[in-house]
Amino acid sequence: MPINKTEAFILRQSPFRDSSKMVTFFTRDFGKIRCIAKGARRLKNGFGASLEIFSHCDIIYYHKDQRELQTLAKSEILHYFSLCRLNLHKTACLDLIVEIVDRVHLDRDRNISYFDLLHQIFYQMEQTDHNHFKMLSYFILKTLDLLGYRPTFSSCVRCREALVHADAEILRLSTEGRLCERCSLHQEILLLQEPQWGSLFTDLENLSLEKLLQEKQTPHFKKEITDFLIKLVSPHLHQNAPLKSYEFFKNVAFA
């Protein structure tokens, strides 16, 4: 049986049978995998705190192609993100992020760029004390980009007519991106009125996290854009159900 060694972030963990745990990882070299950590719920076990959600670990597991659940041999913690765990806003944000990761990826779909994105988001989240909302926006758009569904904001997604950012006080949006006035007539759309949209969309389109983090937005605006981004990513989720952690996120972030 081959032994695989890789870096991973923990997306989920739950009790399995009497004394074990089932852990979902997003790994650098093998994409999303699910493992059984045998005996991980016994008082004395070799895994310690290395199986907590959000942790960044070095793992070793036994791999069998025909098996859905792999066997975890070892997990060593690289970062526990203790500051994130102490902050309710960060926790709510990471909860939503790991649920999105879990739901947009099928098992064993290797994507190193996606692993790098998670790495960037987790470590930035641990280091900065604000801007969780913008990191979430960046994360969702980057997810769509890396999966091949990058939305367009500078032209109409239907007729391709170029749309100006500067005077964009009213935005017509579908789940694929922006629409011109004509194309938006016969479609269910989201209509937004905020002078800030124009410059934000330029930054989102360029996917520049650095620029995004510099700008200030009102709470109402944050809520609207987050709702919109969740609508954008929802058609690409596996399992036909709303994101469970989004309710919690909204209660924490926009209360």
Ligand SMILES: [Zn+2]
């Ligand atoms: Zn159009």
